[in-house]
Amino acid sequence: MLSSPYSLNSVLTPGDLRRVHHIALNVQNMQASRHFYGNILGLHELTGDEVPETLKDLVVQGKVANFITPDGTILDLFWEPELLPPDPNPERTFTRAYHLAFDIDPPSFDRAVEVLRQNQIAIAHGPVTRPTGRGVYFYDPDGFMIEIRCDPI
Incomplete structure (x- = not known):
């Protein structure tokens, strides 16, 4: 039997987590990413009252864009203009995702x-x-x- 460093009293059980709430990606070019996710992939971009209250200021500043997937998962794009992967070759994975x-x-x-x-x-x-x-x-x-x-x- 494998030992676990976690206490059985401090773990989540199946069903505690209900769904993926959102996925956040850093993007270098917000305009290109908004076009890609909204126009090419056809995801609905949240605007106006659809934007979560906590993100409205960032959306107005152009630092965040929010899309919703058909199953209701939110995709948040965070503008990071200095974003560079460790390797310019996208074939080399540069994140844990x-x-x-x-x-x-x-x-x-x-x-x-x-x-x-x-x-x-x-x-x-x-x-x-x-x-x-x-x-x-x-x-x-x-x-x-x-x-x-x-x-x-």
């Missing part, structure tokens, strides 16, 4: 790949077909890997 994956209806997968191509988004891997479904991997304007995937038909 590997990628952000969006699910799509299987009949729409090929259209999503075509949208990427039409917008000259370089595809890093794929499209690939696996027992778990199909996926295509590409980078956002800051070199963070994004996946669009679907379940098998």
